[in-house]
Amino acid sequence: MADLTRLTATELAATIATKDASAVEVAQAHLDRIAAVDERVHAFLHVDAEGALAQAKRVDAGEISGPLAGVPLALKDLITMRGIPTTCGSRILEGWRPPYDATVVTRLRDAGVVILGKTNMDEFAMGSSTEHSAFGPTHNPWDLDRIPGGSGGGSAAAVAAFEAPIAIGTDTGGSIRQPGAVTGTVGVKPTYGGVSRYGLVALASSLDQAGPCARTVEDAALLHAVIGGHDPLDSTSIDAPVPDVVAAARRKDIKGLKVGVVRELQGEGYQAGVEQRFREAVALLEQLGAEVHEVSCPHFEYALPAYYLILPSECSSNLARFDSIRYGLRVGDDGERSAEEVMALTREAGFGAEAKRRIMLGTYALSSGYYDAYYGSAQKVRTLITRDFEAAFAKVDVLVSPTTPTTAFRIGERIDDPMAMYLADLCTIPSNLAGNASMSLPVGLAPEDGLPVGLQVMAPPMADDRLYLLGGALEEALLGSWGAPILEGAPAL
Amino acid sequence: MSTITRDEVAHLARLARLQLTDDELDTYAAQLDVIISSVARVSEVAGEDVPPTSHSVPLTNVFRPDEPRPGLTAEEALAGAPAVESQRFRVPRILGEEV
Numbered sequence: 349m350a351d352l353t354r355l356t357a358t359e360l361a362a363t364i365a366t367k368d369a370s371a372v373e374v375a376q377a378h379l380d381r382i383a384a385v386d387e388r389v390h391a392f393l394h395v396d397a398e399g400a401l402a403q404a405k406r407v408d409a410g411e412i413s414g415p416l417a418g419v420p421l422a423l424k425d426l427i428t429m430r431g432i433p434t435t436c437g438s439r440i441l442e443g444w445r446p447p448y449d450a451t452v453v454t455r456l457r458d459a460g461v462v463i464l465g466k467t468n469m470d471e472f473a474m475g476s477s478t479e480h481s482a483f484g485p486t487h488n489p490w491d492l493d494r495i496p497g498g499s500g501g502g503s504a505a506a507v508a509a510f511e512a513p514i515a516i517g518t519d520t521g522g523s524i525r526q527p528g529a530v531t532g533t534v535g536v537k538p539t540y541g542g543v544s545r546y547g548l549v550a551l552a553s554s555l556d557q558a559g560p561c562a563r564t565v566e567d568a569a570l571l572h573a574v575i576g577g578h579d580p581l582d583s584t585s586i587d588a589p590v591p592d593v594v595a596a597a598r599r600k601d602i603k604g605l606k607v608g609v610v611r612e613l614q615g616e617g618y619q620a621g622v623e624q625r626f627r628e629a630v631a632l633l634e635q636l637g638a639e640v641h642e643v644s645c646p647h648f649e650y651a652l653p654a655y656y657l658i659l660p661s662e663c664s665s666n667l668a669r670f671d672s673i674r675y676g677l678r679v680g681d682d683g684e685r686s687a688e689e690v691m692a693l694t695r696e697a698g699f700g701a702e703a704k705r706r707i708m709l710g711t712y713a714l715s716s717g718y719y720d721a722y723y724g725s726a727q728k729v730r731t732l733i734t735r736d737f738e739a740a741f742a743k744v745d746v747l748v749s750p751t752t753p754t755t756a757f758r759i760g761e762r763i764d765d766p767m768a769m770y771l772a773d774l775c776t777i778p779s780n781l782a783g784n785a786s787m788s789l790p791v792g793l794a795p796e797d798g799l800p801v802g803l804q805v806m807a808p809p810m811a812d813d814r815l816y817l818l819g820g821a822l823e824e825a826l827l828g829s830w831g832a833p834i835l836e837g838a839p840a841l
Numbered sequence: 842m843s844t845i846t847r848d849e850v851a852h853l854a855r856l857a858r859l860q861l862t863d864d865e866l867d868t869y870a871a872q873l874d875v876i877i878s879s880v881a882r883v884s885e886v887a888g889e890d891v892p893p894t895s896h897s898v899p900l901t902n903v904f905r906p907d908e909p910r911p912g913l914t915a916e917e918a919l920a921g922a923p924a925v926e927s928q929r930f931r932v933p934r935i936l937g938e939e940v
Contacts, residue, residue: 447918447920554895584896650885653881653882673932674921676923678924681933684934685934686933686934686937687935692855692860695860704861705873709877712849715853721884724893726883727893728888728893729883729887730894731892731894732886732891767875783898809897
């Protein structure tokens with residue numbers, strides 16, 4: 349039998365449906381792959397072999413069917429799964445087992461998806477490299493000395509290392525798309541409100557969004573269709589049907605599609621090989637019949653500073669719940685110390701450097717005397733960025749840019765320079781601030797370092813299907829020129 | 842000019858309930874200074890006439906019918922607690938006086 353871990357989710361579902369392989373065999377093949385390579389990749393924080401095999405048996409018994417029935421998946425450790433450790437990459441939640449399932453998890457189970465385990469991430473999703481995990485970094489399968497992106501580096505690395513065909517990430521400022529770009533995988537941030545946040549441990553509630561990671565655009569679409577749609581348990585969830593992303597991924601015809609290249613997301617600070625592969629991909633879109641225009645979004649240069657005020661503000665508020673009272677770590681409770689002292693000792697011991705940095709930044713931005721100048725101004729910039737998008741989408745159907753200015757950097761390279769780390773999300777942040785749909789897909793390897801480059805597609809809210817329309821067509825054309833999927837070129841692990 | 846002093850960082854840490862070490866205070870004072878100086882650029886374009894956006898989806902008052910439905914049991918709710926006593930969360934000392 350062919351190596352089951354090399355098949356796409358679409359192929360695996362077909363293989364299981366025709367009984368050429370059982371769901372249990374598929375699950376076991378992936379568990380074996382994890383056992384063989386994850387010591388080096390460290391994509392997983394917890395593997396639930398027992399739960400995975402039990403779910404696979406239900407699929408084999410014919411209890412569940414559907415387009416992803418029996419397909420294994422890796423779940424970011426920010427998402428609750430009843431009885432399974434959920435740490436968010438933090439010591440403060442080490443050992444915590446949630447008493448309920450996230451809506452995303454319920455929908456995956458109902459679709460027959462086999463959840464293999466929980467993936468590594470920057471602590472509470474704060475970071476662009478997965479180095480801020482309390483449990484050690486994840487390594488990029490293309491080069492184990494390099495970062496796999498972040499915060500969802502574990503989910504992207506698991507998919508790139510053939511440990512799982514698909515994964516769930518969450519994206520607050522690029523945490524699905526940037527790891528996708530630097531690992532040669534597909535990552536999608538759906539429209540804000542398009543996928544339920546119930547059961548996602550909150551980082552910045554107005555920005556967080558769960559979405560798919562995959563090796564192909566079609567696989568991402570199938571996963572998007574399973575997890576998307578209104579959820580009464582999330583009051584910010586949009587009560588409207590999810591666009592038909594699967595049909596869009598399969599159409600592969602972009603004649604007449606109006607594509608805008610964002611002028612402000614290129615030039616100084618962008619790696620030459622990233623810009624080269626991006627320009628080649630845009631030329632390919634033109635050959636496929638798309639109409640390409642250059643579009644200006646003048647306020648995008650303020651997106652990064654606005655984000656690093658809005659996010660820390662929401663984060664300092666959300667992370668206040670880690671108070672050592674109801675769950676998680678408690679340190680220094682000797683019967684003498686006050687609740688407040690125990691709280692401060694616990695948070696000091698339980699949070700890592702980046703979490704503390706952002707909590708204090710948010711506390712500062714929200715404090716009286718500074719509120720208007722910082723948080724207030726950042727919220728105004730959010731309006732200006734949304735207006736830039738609206739003006740652009742009046743002229744074009746989608747916008748494109750590189751996903752991230754550089755390819756994967758080396759582990760340790762930016763860890764002591766927070767501003768350098770933040771620059772990795774320069775291109776992805778605007779979509780979070782505006783609540784847009786956005787995708788990253790691989791468009792080749794940078795000539796100077798042989799590492800993957802991602803192209804970002806951005807679409808208006810609730811027009812997620814346009815991402816898949818462009819993504820599906822571009823992926824097919826690139827595959828034609830490469831002769832094999834990009835990940836076939838990654839070194840053997 | 843520095844935008845944030847070491848004493849201000851110590852104050853922020855107290856507000857945020859973080860018992861920082863002296864080394865951390867030094868590190869964060871330097872780093873927060875760089876970050877705040879950089880993000881302060883937002884005020885360049887945040888004119889009086891620009892309304893703020895707090896959320897990309899304008900929603901107000903999402904209701905559901907007020908009907909009883911199953912929730913967590915006391916055991917489930919307490920399962921992750923650091924300390925439990927008599928089916929309740931046990932908290933550290935909360936009163937200032939000596940007991």
